[in-house]
Amino acid sequence: MVQPMKAALYFDNADGFGEWRILISTEAYRNLREYRRADVKIFKIIVKKIKQLSNGHFSDDNQKRLNGPDAGIPIHEAKMTRDLRLVYQVDCVPDHDGESERQVIKVYGIYTHAQLDRIWDALGSHLARKGREYRRRVIFRNKPVIPNDNVILPASFPPAEPEPECTQSPLDLSEKDMDHLHSLLVLEKYVAFSQAFLHSLIANQDVQHVFMLTHQEQKIVECTTSSYVLGRSGTGKTTTMLFKILGIQRAWEMSALDMPKPRQIFVTKSRVLATKVEEYFTKLLESLALAGYTLQELAKLKAQSVQVDLVDLDDTPESQMNIPMRYSELEDKHFPLFITFDRV
Incomplete structure (x- = not known):
């Protein structure tokens, strides 16, 4: 039962989603449930955008850099409506077989344009402490499936060797922003956008989901x-x-x-x-x-x-x-x- 155990807590994307595995934060899950109850039309737009990203549709509207070019790891926004943005990053996590690492999309939340503050510069800078190899892996992009197109498949890498954490300048943030950053980095749990996850949203069921472990x-x-x-x-x-x-x-x-x-x-x-x-x-x-x-x-x-x-x-x-x-x-x-x- 050793090998099945590795796959038992691994969940594929929902039906119709693509090769990019989608990981949803606790905050993003809460956002999705709120929109599911309040505005089904907006909810469907959000799910459609996540589905596009899972299929590697990285158009200018889908992968606009949110933080500055000198702010370490890129944090992206995807435009959904005139005022609504999906905030995410390309991350790199171990695959369920433990023999490789794979690029994934980690969704932090759904925000209005006015809510996009400088916390994302701080998040990118803090993530850069993971080292040069981590930065190289999350920035790397495969060539488009079709030349001159914007559909890109996720890359895979051998397991990464441990890297010493890079030192960074202290972050100049308010107490409120520091709390938000701490939540994003430490407190948030991430779950796969699986078929079970999607169905729980459609049925508006308050259930627990298997989240990613360290x-x-x-x-x-x-x-x-x-x-x-x-x-x-x-x-x-x-x-x-x-x-x-x-x-x-x-x-x-x-x-x-x-x-x-x-x-x-x-x-x-x-x-x-x-x-x-x-x-x-x-x-x-x-x-x-x-x-x-x-x-x-x-x-x-x-x-x-x-x-x-x-x-x-x-x-x-x-x-x-x-x-x-x-x-x-x-x-x-x-x-x-x-x-x-x-x-x-």
Whole structure:
């Protein structure tokens, strides 16, 4: 199950999208949901623009540099309406096989023209600290598919060697702008614009999505041996355990082999934590289940005023309060199991 684990938490673009993998920030996801509820016409324009970028349509309107030429890594804007801009960068991230790095499009948010401030100069300068090779990879562009056209495919590179962080001059930003920059660089989570992601927007469903992990977190999730994961509060220990459980579950579901269901158990001292992790896991399953829904089924979901279960009961973990008292009485439907030490 080693190789499937690498692919289990990797999600392709939505149907009809192109070779450029699209990564959406938490802020951009929030923007998309707001426009989906407030103005369907604008929402469709935004999705169309993202689809164009995924297909490598880098026209002047789609890839206008937003920050200055001396501001390190290029940050781009794509014009959608007279006043609305999609802000993004070409990034370079490890591919799911771990054997290469690939250019992707990382969407930061959707802004009006008046909201485009100097924070993007600071972001480009800060990203440049990643080193010369990183800068070379994100600036590089393949030749157009058709000569003199503006359709370009993403480039791939061998895994990058670690580079020492470059020093930069201190950033001259207000406290508000520093908070925004910190959010973009540290706090934001990025999710793939997958079929499940698109369907959650169409159906206006409040679900959780599998987000991109850091390189260190990915190594923990893909580790095939027993391990201790140590770290202070808030460093991602629970997240890596949860994603590891989800990865093993999905690898089993995706396997063509007739294998018994993995019986995974998450044990903690806190009942509150066990409940929250179980709820989060179920919401992740719900979001993944949306990928298989038809447009008619999505319309029915949207029309319903209450959240419905999107996953077959056989696929969801049993509540920790409704499990048998003996381990020998547990069935496949009880797993993954989220319980406290006093229930073991």
